[in-house]
Amino acid sequence: MIEEPYRWVEAIANRREYIEAQLASGSPIAALGYRDGILFLTLGQTRQKIFEIYDRIAMGAIGHPGDIERLRMAAIELASTEGFTRSAADVSLRRLVHYSLSPVMKSAFEQVYGAPYLARMLFAEVGERPEEDLFLRVEYDGEIATGGATFAQARNDFAALSGTRQSRELMESFLKAEYAPDTSFEATLRSALDAWSVGQMALQTGDTKEVPVRTAVAKYRREQLANTGIEAGILERDPSRGIRYRALLDKELRALIHD
């Protein structure tokens, strides 16, 4: 039946719809570059969503835990063997995503008799300077989005990942308007929490096109913080250390939030 081209297109469209529906409840993750590194943040999840991949690379993901696990393992394997045979400096997020992960995800998505990956991932690589930070979002169909950065000009200060496109876009427009990069960690932490709140509010209300007003965001953030834990990790810019990733504890972050 799907030998006919039209049927194939239809099957792909159905599959896309199915995956989007599966991912729609995925809670947002915000990744923000600041003076001393990159912060990954999400709130109140039962399972871990932010992971270390290699010395300068971290990942946040939403989707089916089994699929996230397989992709995460593949990314760690690739980066580790590359880093072992050559050097840590030769491990590059751009190559990892463009030449390895994306083709695999695309072919899994398009082979309609096999199972696609129910996962959407956000990768970041910390650079020596903020303008060298790289953020890449990889979709279940292998599509790679850079959030405005071009191949020639990588400058990109933040990235967002969420269950729906509309939620992610609201987070992005919020960050574009409100977030000043090259700032302190405390300010970045507040922006990340706000961005998460904007994304999560959009998932709950459904059809909003506008970023909610600042007081509503602050109120929502306070409510959520009172009930749930913060999951976060940073990639530090500090060049004196090889391994830059560090998971942050809920407790140490709360001391920095003055609500």
Added chain:
Amino acid sequence: MEPPLVRLDQNFAGAADDFPTLLRRKGLLGPAAIVDPIRPVAGLHQRNWEPTEATTILAFKFSGGVLVAGDRRATSGNTVVYDRADKVLEIDRHSIMAIAGVPATAWEMARVLEHSFQYFRRTQLQEMSVDGKVRALSKLLRDNFGFVMQGVGMVVPIFATYGSHPEPEARLYFYDAMGAQFEVTDYAATGSGSPAVRGILYYENNWGAKPLQKLNEDEAVSIALRALDTAAESDTSTGGVDRSGKIYPLIKIVSRDGITTLAETKIAAVFKQTVA
């Protein structure tokens, strides 16, 4: 059809592989050498070349953690190959591997080990335990034993780390070439100059001004320098302290806060004051 860039295993069942196994599966690490018990090993005495070797390392616990020191000489037979060899290697934030033996094999082992610990933490989302780390090195040595029997690639390392369970404390091990690990309470030394070093450390620990564990940093450095200098006095493979070239042993300290590499100026100052 071209093989895919990444092979994602559909029967994926968790990260069963440790890092060396992963490397071997990808053809990036040689297979474990096979020891053939029936055929006599050719070459032990017939080989006509000498592998580069590095010798004499020591480690002991003192009040600030574990001090690990190594001389800088690498030799091949009776030729000095290199006088700035680095035999004290950082494996992770709290672990040091010091090597006596063939550097080619030892450095490769250190690299595998370093990546193994990181790989474990990243895939399993927890730090490898001290016992796991000690065992990982043991396994690498065991895999290498076939080469040792063929007369090349002998490595006899010391491993120093800082464990946090059940309570924070320094842990110190030495190994034999087959991979047996021996945990020590006070000090360890391996390599060709080690008999002299062990003599000095035993003496200091029992009848010195104070036991090794009570020494402060400067006193510990002083004893390490004296021990290596004594070893070099009778063992040609040990570099000791090169007074004219101003080449000092490499000294690192593992403490609760991580690893510190002592600056050469500091070692030189202690040397000038208490050894020279």
